[in-house]
Amino acid sequence: MKIFSAAQIREADAYTIAHEPVSSAMLMERAAAACAGWLRARFMADTPLYIFCGKGNNGGDGLVIARLLLLRGYNVEVYVVHNSDKTSADRAANYTLLEKEHPHLLHHIHARHDFPTLAPGALVIDAIFGTGLSRPVDGWVAGILHSISELKDRHTIVAIDMPSGVMADGSSLHAPCVHARYTLSFEFYKLAFLLPENAERVGELHILPIGLHPTYIAQTTTPYHIIDEQTIRTIYQPRKPFSHKGTFGHALLIAGSFGKMGAAVLAAKACLRAGVGLLTLHVPRCGYEIIQSTVPAAMCVAEVEEQYSIHFHEGLNPAYKCIGVGPGIGTETATARSLERLLEAVKAPMVLDADALNIIGTYPALLQKVPKNSLLTPHPKEFERLFGATSDDFERLSLLGKKAVELQLYILLKGRYTAIACPDGAVYFNTTGNPGMATGGSGDVLTGILTSLLAQGYSPKAAIVFGVWLHGSAGDQAAARLSEEALLPEDIIDSLGQVFIRLSPDKRI
Known part of the structure; x- marks a missing residue:
């Protein structure tokens, strides 16, 4: 699914109006009807309802919503915020229609002191500014946005298209904005x-379809995409009947140190559960018995001399199709030197996570030695140590994309919507996953999954897109069964099979 800029969304509206064809007024009616239907499904008609409308098309959406809900018997009051001397034609037409039918329900706000006192338990609809906002709101209108946000603990706030004050394509970090309980947007995610x-x-975000023209969507390019199941089904490679363990690759995981062998165990189990044919772990001597007893399907190579840490400086088996390194290895100087030798020796794409990234953050010159098309999986703090601090999330997203292209690496920035920046300039956002996965060990599971998919022959881009989606989907399966609070990394691993079953063309559940 594509993510379009505010300008592209306006173009999509115009293209739909010209080529469906449909009038701009009817397109506004569609958008408002989708919102009104969502509201009717969740709120009773006797709920006090206040709609704050601006002077642009977002305000027009609010006016149509008011009219449609009034027809359904809702108790609606409309407050027009005079944020501009200008108004759009469609908004003006809908204002005239509502004024003719319900003049007593229309109120006007020209200053902050005009803000009304609301009935208890009210539903508040924010339709002041939409997608087109390109600068922070100031003056008394900023005070109105603040007044609406102050209601959030006592009333339910629903934003139409965008919470007013939030800009679609730039940072609103320090700008006055409405804080909504729900946002109802149309057709596309916005950055x-x-x-x-x-x-x-x-x-809580809800994307409502309004029938924008599919030709415009198909022919318009953007670097930003949402990973959806349709995309995953084009990537997933079902197993063929005459496959054998050699078909699905031999992976090497370099993981663990004294007190951190759990990271190695989790990465190994995830690697196996994600389908790798053969797995070898390289661990310190203190981890040998742990791996042999907890991950019997894996082979284990232990350090001969090092009891508590990994130096991994011996020659590498050319049979390894992919090497994953980092979970729990520590950051001592000898380990850092060993990582440098490993990066110099390996030419194929690798997976680097956790302490491998922390070592590179300490010794930035190592970044230039990482094999091209490797997969890096930092969380925000690790990303900052690798590439530097940024002032806001848009700046960090820009830096993420820049570094992926510059270094020719796949860089994954973990978060609620994990962002994957690719060497070709594309950026993918993942929407699977849940807060229950925000626990130690979840990242080790992801490392195992990614290493497994690369070893099986998936391309680096396919592996990271599929792997992140798979990791999040398994977490969602586990949370549905156990709750977010009780979710453990092992539960993500145990749920991978259910996700594969869902993808299988013959075994969907």
């Missing part, structure tokens, strides 16, 4: 929805 700085403003 602003996917970045942490807007989490408290957007609330």
Whole structure:
């Protein structure tokens, strides 16, 4: 699924109006009807309802929503925020229609002191600014947005298209914005929805289809994409009947140190459960018995001299199709030197996570030695140590994409909507996963999955897109069964099979 800019969304509207064809007024009616239907399904008609409308098309959406809900018997009051002397034609027409039928329900806000006192337990609809906002709101209108946000603990706030004050394509980090409980947007995700700085403003997001023209969507390019199941089904490679363990590759995981062998165990189990044919673990001597007893399907190579840490400086078996390194290895100097030798010796794409990234953050010159098309999986703090601090999430997203292209690496930035930047400039956002996965060990599971998929022959791009989606989907399966609070990394591993069953063309559940 593509993610379009605010300008492209306006173009999509215009293309739909010209080529369906449909009038702009009817397109507004569609959008408002989708919102009104969503509201009717969740809120009773006797709920006090206040709709704050601006002077642009977002305000027009709000006016149509008011009219449609009034026809259904809802108790609606409309407050027009005079944020501009200008108005759109469709918004003006809908204002005239509502004024003719329900003049007593229309109120006007020209200053912050005009803000009304609301009935208890009210539903508040924010339709002041939409996608087109390109600069922070100031003056008394900023005060209105603040007044609406102050209601969030006592009333339910629903934003239409965008929470007012939030810009679709740029940071609104320090700008006055409405903080919504729900956001109802149309047809596409916006970049602003996917970045942490807007989490408290957007609330629970719902994307409503309004029938924008599929030809425009198909022919318009964008670097930004949402990973959806349709995409995953084009990547997933079902097993063939005459396959054998050699078909699915031999992976090497370099993981663990004294007190951190659990990371190695989790990565190994995930690697196996994700389908690798053969797995070898390279661990310190203290981890040998642990691996042999907890992961019997894996082979184990232990350090001969090092009891508590890994130096992994011996020659590598050319049979390894992929090497994953990092979970729990520590960051001592000897390990860092060994990682440097490993990066110099390996030419094929690798998976680097956790302490491998922390070592590279300490010794930045190692970044230039990472094999091209390797997969890096930092969380935000690791990303900052690798590439430097940024002032907001949009700047960090830009830096993520820049570094992926510059270094010719796949760089995954973990989060609620994990972002994957590719060497070709594309960026993919993953929507699977849940807060229950925010626990130690979840990242080790992801490392195992990615290493497994690369070893099986998936391309680096396919492996990272599929692997992140698979990891999140398994987490969702586990949370549905156990709750987010009780979710453990082992539960993600145990749920991988259910996700594969869902993808299988012959065994869907």
